[in-house]
Amino acid sequence: MIKRIHASDFAQFSKEEREKFHLVDVRTHKEYNRGHIPNSLHIPHDQMEERYTELASMRTEKILLICRSGKRSLWAAKVLQEKGFQEVYNLEGGILDWTGEIER
Secondary structure, X not given: OOEEEEHHHHXXXXXXXXXXXXXXXXXXXXXXXXXXXXXXXXXOHHHHHHHHHHHHHHOOOEEEEEOOOOHHHHHHHHHHHHOOOOEEEEEEOHHHHOOOOOEO
C-alpha cells in the first residue's frame, strides 16, 4: 500500500523527521528547474520504469515522491511498489500545496 503525506503536513515535520525520507521529484525537467524541494533527486515520472534502479540502495528506506499536484507522483509510487520498494510515500497536493523551502 502506498502511504500518503499531505504537502502542508510534511512541510511542518521537523528537519530530523524530513531527513528520514529520500525525496524524488518526478516532474519534468522544466518544472524541476523552476523550483524544487531542497535535496530532492530528479527522475521524471515517464522515466521511472527505466531509471528505478538508481534508487535500488533505498529499496527498504522511506521514499517520498513529489510532483505538481500528487497525480504523477502516485503513478511513480505504484511503479516503485511493483518493483519491490517497501516504504513508498506520495506527497499529496504536491508542490502546489508545499509551504516549505524551494530551491532553484
